[in-house]
Amino acid sequence: MSSxxxxxxxxxxxxxxxxxxxxxxxxxFLLTHMLGNFTxxxxxxxxxxxxxxxxxxxxxxxxxxxxAALFLCHIFMAIKLILENKAARPVSYHMRETSGRGSTFxxxxxxxxxxxxxxxxxxxxxxLKFGTQYTIIINGVEMRDxxxxxxxxxxxxxxxxxxxxxxxxxxxxxxxxxxxxFQSLGFNHPKYIGKIQLLSKLxxxxxxxxxxxxxxxxxxQGGK
Amino acid sequence: MGGNNSDTMSLNLKxxxxxxxxxxxxxxxxKLDGVSPDxxxxxxxxxxxxxxxxxxxxxxxxxxxxxxxxxxxxxxMINGQAHGPEAETTTCQLHMRKFKDGDTIVVEPxxxxxxxxxxxxxxxxxxFDNIMAAGGFVNxxxxxxxxxxxxxxGQENAELAMDAAACIGCGACVASCKNASAMLFxxxxxxxxxxxxxxxxxxxxxxxxxxxxxxxxGFGNCTNEAECEAQCPKGIKIENIAxxxxxxxxxxxxxxx
Numbered sequence: 001m002s003s004x005x006x007x008x009x010x011x012x013x014x015x016x017x018x019x020x021x022x023x024x025x026x027x028x029f030l031l032t033h034m035l036g037n038f039t040x041x042x043x044x045x046x047x048x049x050x051x052x053x054x055x056x057x058x059x060x061x062x063x064x065x066x067x068a069a070l071f072l073c074h075i076f077m078a079i080k081l082i083l084e085n086k087a088a089r090p091v092s093y094h095m096r097e098t099s100g101r102g103s104t105f106x107x108x109x110x111x112x113x114x115x116x117x118x119x120x121x122x123x124x125x126x127x128l129k130f131g132t133q134y135t136i137i138i139n140g141v142e143m144r145d146x147x148x149x150x151x152x153x154x155x156x157x158x159x160x161x162x163x164x165x166x167x168x169x170x171x172x173x174x175x176x177x178x179x180x181x182f183q184s185l186g187f188n189h190p191k192y193i194g195k196i197q198l199l200s201k202l203x204x205x206x207x208x209x210x211x212x213x214x215x216x217x218x219x220x221q222g223g224k
Numbered sequence: 225m226g227g228n229n230s231d232t233m234s235l236n237l238k239x240x241x242x243x244x245x246x247x248x249x250x251x252x253x254x255k256l257d258g259v260s261p262d263x264x265x266x267x268x269x270x271x272x273x274x275x276x277x278x279x280x281x282x283x284x285x286x287x288x289x290x291x292x293x294x295x296x297x298x299x300x301m302i303n304g305q306a307h308g309p310e311a312e313t314t315t316c317q318l319h320m321r322k323f324k325d326g327d328t329i330v331v332e333p334x335x336x337x338x339x340x341x342x343x344x345x346x347x348x349x350x351x352f353d354n355i356m357a358a359g360g361f362v363n364x365x366x367x368x369x370x371x372x373x374x375x376x377x378g379q380e381n382a383e384l385a386m387d388a389a390a391c392i393g394c395g396a397c398v399a400s401c402k403n404a405s406a407m408l409f410x411x412x413x414x415x416x417x418x419x420x421x422x423x424x425x426x427x428x429x430x431x432x433x434x435x436x437x438x439x440x441x442g443f444g445n446c447t448n449e450a451e452c453e454a455q456c457p458k459g460i461k462i463e464n465i466a467x468x469x470x471x472x473x474x475x476x477x478x479x480x481x
Binding site: 008010011012013014015016017081084085087088089090091092093094095096097098099100101102103104107108110176179180183184185186187188189190193 | 238240251301303304305309311330332335336337338400402403404405407435436438439442443444445446447448449450451452453454455462463465466467468469470472473476
């Protein structure tokens with residue numbers, strides 16, 4: 001037998017592993033982004049100072065470029081895999097049922113929840129990062145008043161609703177994606193796979209509930 | 225069949241009919257009376273074929289051989305599930321008592337680019353043979369074999385290898401996977417050899433070669449849904465796919481070829 005064959009990234013397993021690693025790193029971003037956003041519960045100054053600390057660091061451009069590369073890598077690979085998977089079954093079934101013992105709502109809707117998250121990501125960046133610019137002086141330092149932008153943005157109940165739908169989709173997406181990454185990387189053993197799957201579901205709930213808390217908080221603040 | 229005649233069922237069957245590989249094919253409706261609950265699904269299909277031969281002379285082609293659940297030949301998508309709704313059951317071991325009088329049953333062939341339909345419910349599963357030929361074996365030298373007892377094999381590995389070797393290569397994993405991926409089959413074959421000392425030696429090269437062949441033949445990519453495991457008549461676990469992923473990664477890092 002010859003081991004000659006595929007360039008690693010052209011192999012079905014290589015592609016799975018790229019999806020898994022990029023997905024796990026993006027999960028890390030989600031977690032840090034959420035933890036950082038919790039500063040808005042402390043107050044406007046804390047949130048603005050947190051945002052200023054991040055954006056005034058010149059390394060932010062490197063971090064943003066890395067993050068963009070991760071997203072592009074994950075999205076590009078996903079599109080490639082979806083097209084290949086579609087081509088692998090040119091004639092679909094007249095009737096197809098799942099057994100109820102394997103696939104889940106989260107696992108069977110990955111392309112859809114992922115697409116919702118992608119559309120949301122673009123709207124989210126345009127509405128907040130590139131949203132209305134206000135400045136504020138805290139302790140003699142002039143900085144962007146991102147708190148005000150955020151509060152204003154979520155005065156619109158449609159923005160709140162859209163955000164919640166998107167982060168719930170994202171929660172569903174990661175509830176399968178997180179454990180799936182471990183499986184793709186070869187981590188599946190009866191002694192721990194149950195715990196990874198449980199952690200994956202919990203992570204999905206934390207993402208959905210944690211991120212939903214921000215627009216709800218802002219909406220309640222904005223009403224005052 | 226020692227069936228009770230008073231319990232016979234009438235069924236509405238929707239069966240995929242396709243003359244040959246070039247034909248477009250379509251679902252055809254049939255009505256079948258007098259089906260005993262004690263019949264296997266294949267015996268029910270035989271009864272339908274007897275009726276068709278008497279009436280039209282054109283029976284439905286389907287694969288079958290041992291009818292004991294071990295050969296892997298029977299391959300039907302029954303009501304949207306590979307080998308029907310029962311867990312760990314081949315079509316030949318599925319009994320009509322699992323259905324009710326008046327039921328409509330949809331019967332289709334496996335659907336995958338790599339499994340072209342030959343006729344009606346028969347598909348060409350030669351792609352599996354090609355994957356096996358790419359590396360699903362152990363190279364041995366000629367000459368006298370060494371004493372079997374001189375090769376120690378841990379009990380746990382022996383059991384895991386045996387579990388993987390239970391794969392009958394029926395293709396239900398490909399059929400049930402929404403992506404038509406063959407990873408459960410390939411990983412079972414890779415695992416049964418990788419877990420034993422005789423096969424372990426060539427495991428990395430074998431995995432690279434078999435996965436490359438699988439990709440070349442046009443099977444889809446795994447998205448870890450585990451529907452293959454759920455519909456596998458032999459209960460092969462996706463833990464094998466994780467083992468294959470590990471072996472493949474090790475091979476991708478270390479292969480010098």
